[in-house]
Amino acid sequence: MKDHATLAREFIKDSARTDWHDETLWFVRHKRDKAAHGLPEWEQLREWASQIKNHALSNLDTYLELFEKKATENGAVVHWAADAAEHNRIIHSIIKENGISRIVKSKSMLTEECHLNHYLEEKGIEVVDTDLGERIVQFRKEAPSHIVLPAIHLKKKDVSDTFHEHLHRRLPACPFPPTVLKALANSMRADDGLLEAQALAQRAGVALLRVTGLLGCTRQAWYGLHAAPPLEKPSEHWSRLRGTIFHAALESLAGENAVAETRLIASLEELGACVWIVGKIDHYDPALRLLTDYKSVNSFGRKMASLDLPKQHHIAQLWIYSWLLAKSGYPYPLAGRVVYMDMGAVRTVDVPMPDTDLQAAVEARLVEKARLITEADAGGAPGGPQGGWEWD
Amino acid sequence: MKVGLFIPCYIDQFYPGVGIATLELLKKLGCDVGFPLNQTCCGQPMANSGFARLSDGCDKNFVKNFSGYDYIVGPSGSCVLHVKDHLHDDTDKSAAEKIRSSIYELTEFIVDILKIDAIEASFPYKVGLHNSCHGQRGLGLSSMSERVLPSFSKPELLLNKVKGIQLLKPLRNDECCGFGGTFSVFEEAVSVRMGQDRIKQHAANDVDYITGVDVSCLMHMEGILKRQGSKIKTIHIAEILNAGGAL
Numbered sequence: 063m064k065d066h067a068t069l070a071r072e073f074i075k076d077s078a079r080t081d082w083h084d085e086t087l088w089f090v091r092h093k094r095d096k097a098a099h100g101l102p103e104w105e106q107l108r109e110w111a112s113q114i115k116n117h118a119l120s121n122l123d124t125y126l127e128l129f130e131k132k133a134t135e136n137g138a139v140v141h142w143a144a145d146a147a148e149h150n151r152i153i154h155s156i157i158k159e160n161g162i163s164r165i166v167k168s169k170s171m172l173t174e175e176c177h178l179n180h181y182l183e184e185k186g187i188e189v190v191d192t193d194l195g196e197r198i199v200q201f202r203k204e205a206p207s208h209i210v211l212p213a214i215h216l217k218k219k220d221v222s223d224t225f226h227e228h229l230h231r232r233l234p235a236c237p238f239p240p241t242v243l244k245a246l247a248n249s250m251r252a253d254d255g256l257l258e259a260q261a262l263a264q265r266a267g268v269a270l271l272r273v274t275g276l277l278g279c280t281r282q283a284w285y286g287l288h289a290a291p292p293l294e295k296p297s298e299h300w301s302r303l304r305g306t307i308f309h310a311a312l313e314s315l316a317g318e319n320a321v322a323e324t325r326l327i328a329s330l331e332e333l334g335a336c337v338w339i340v341g342k343i344d345h346y347d348p349a350l351r352l353l354t355d356y357k358s359v360n361s362f363g364r365k366m367a368s369l370d371l372p373k374q375h376h377i378a379q380l381w382i383y384s385w386l387l388a389k390s391g392y393p394y395p396l397a398g399r400v401v402y403m404d405m406g407a408v409r410t411v412d413v414p415m416p417d418t419d420l421q422a423a424v425e426a427r428l429v430e431k432a433r434l435i436t437e438a439d440a441g442g443a444p445g446g447p448q449g450g451w452e453w454d
Numbered sequence: 455m456k457v458g459l460f461i462p463c464y465i466d467q468f469y470p471g472v473g474i475a476t477l478e479l480l481k482k483l484g485c486d487v488g489f490p491l492n493q494t495c496c497g498q499p500m501a502n503s504g505f506a507r508l509s510d511g512c513d514k515n516f517v518k519n520f521s522g523y524d525y526i527v528g529p530s531g532s533c534v535l536h537v538k539d540h541l542h543d544d545t546d547k548s549a550a551e552k553i554r555s556s557i558y559e560l561t562e563f564i565v566d567i568l569k570i571d572a573i574e575a576s577f578p579y580k581v582g583l584h585n586s587c588h589g590q591r592g593l594g595l596s597s598m599s600e601r602v603l604p605s606f607s608k609p610e611l612l613l614n615k616v617k618g619i620q621l622l623k624p625l626r627n628d629e630c631c632g633f634g635g636t637f638s639v640f641e642e643a644v645s646v647r648m649g650q651d652r653i654k655q656h657a658a659n660d661v662d663y664i665t666g667v668d669v670s671c672l673m674h675m676e677g678i679l680k681r682q683g684s685k686i687k688t689i690h691i692a693e694i695l696n697a698g699g700a701l
Contacts, residue, residue, distance in 0.1 A: 066641070067641050067644075070644045071642075071643035074643050080647060084651065095599065095600065101602070102602075104602040
């Protein structure tokens with residue numbers, strides 16, 4: 063077998079990979095430092111841990127016998143092994159007595175150091191490590207490269223090739239282009255734009271109302287309406303992720319002239335309410351004058367086609383967005399639609415757009431509602447925010 | 455104050471200028487410095503490689519040469535640490551113990567014992583400080599990024615007193631340069647690569663010099679810099695602290 067220095071020399075020949083390996087391990091170190099520096103009592107804890115370790119190791123004889131006594135009382139059988147060879151022999155004899163030919167084995171440094179896998183395989187026993195990292199290096203007949211991160215020396219491609227060779231499977235390639243992933247990452251960060259708008263409104267001495275808040279369309283409002291939300295199946299959580307990915311994709315892929323994932327702010331001050339309205343438009347194509355909103359929905363097992371769509375407050379939402387667009391200098395939308403998506407289906411529903419009279423009525427309702435909310439502000443949001451948006 | 459000047463063998467052989475700068479600096483700072491002529495290697499290479507018993511002769515010779523001084527001072531973190539941790543003499547235990555407790559690395563001696571306020575030196579260059587492992591983690595010359603303790607640095611404290619100097623910290627401020635004494639022989643490839651990485655982070659700061667308290671680390675990086683044809687030079691901290699001021 064080649065010695066460490068020789069193997070290291072070969073590894074280092076690939077300079078780019080060496081850089082990657084260095085950065086990967088430094089990333090782990092950096093995470094450790096961040097965690098450590100977040101605990102003011104870190105050094106004290108470290109010292110106690112060190113003392114506990116020293117104490118346990120210095121009194122190992124007593125503790126081992128104590129362990130044997132208690133474990134035996136609890137019905138366990140305790141074996142003593144003087145060295146790795148005896149340890150391996152004992153384990154093999156237990157496997158043999160029970161007529162077993164395949165075992166699964168959890169991550170264990172002791173068995174690693176005793177070379178148990180190799181010993182059992184020579185005796186014709188199939189060993190499957192249950193720790194993923196250990197399993198990967200086991201397939202590759204490599205030793206773990208790190209005590210807690212056994213496969214940290216491998217890249218995704220190496221793992222994929224290993225799985226392909228041993229399991230005839232490949233890791234799927236990521237279905238999203240980098241632009242979408244970047245937008246997705248951005249969408250998960252704190253909403254700086256909204257914070258900035260809030261700060262500006264505060265300075266101007268006006269209330270900032272979000273369109274979703276006006277409509278009672280927030281998640282909190284939803285839970286308020288459905289006092290006991292039905293238990294969600296894991297597959298239904300994905301609908302949210304899907305919505306997030308979709309919005310992110312929309313932002314990154316929208317054409318130059320389209321309004322996509324854009325926050326608009328307009329004032330009601332001239333209309334007699336000390337309020338700014340802020341809303342984020344999913345997509346508006348000024349050329350087609352088509353306004354689209356995307357909703358990821360949780361249909362809780364019901365067929366999307368059976369749902370009563372569009373919701374009244376979603377129609378109101380599109381109308382308020384239309385008002386915001388017009389206030390921001392865009393031509394008033396001629397057509398609107400809401401695209402509802404759950405994990406299984408997509409349903410596009412047309413929303414009728416208001417005529418001139420109705421546009422004025424929407425604005426009047428907006429002012430009235432905004433006034434109600436700001437006047438009731440001391441006591442929180444007024445009851446039933448979803449109400450009041452119905453038109454005959 | 456009688457100070458015995460301990461100049462490690464590789465400094466004596468390859469970098470005598472560092473020994474001279476240390477001597478001049480200590481004299482400038484008011485010390486009565488003696489240089490025992492029969493001093494040799496302290497035995498660190500043997501001890502570090504697991505052959506501590508082979509350094510018996512070095513230990514005895516060290517005790518013979520450095521007994522009788524108030525302090526022993528050397529411009530090297532690793533050799534000083536070796537003596538401090540491992541010097542033994544079965545025939546004269548108390549003499550060995552006295553030396554172990556009175557040996558200091560140069561910068562810790564100036565900061566902790568001499569407690570100097572001002573350094574009369576000028577060095578108008580961009581300088582990166584290399585924190586060598588033995589000095590930092592063994593002697594505690596500065597705080598370490600892995601520990602959650604107040605930040606300090608004795609070498610930095612002194613360098614900041616030098617006129618015109620611009621100190622620049624590399625990313626990973628206290629990573630090993632890869633020298634490691636015999637490690638550079640047994641694990642040459644890893645050692646070189648670590649040195650290259652260290653230099654890259656100093657070069658990113660566009661420094662003129664890399665300095666440190668250990669000539670051994672600087673020698674390792676100097677070798678790589680020269681092979682790369684780099685303009686960055688290495689210089690021991692004693693040479694900076696002794697630079698430009700009147701003797």
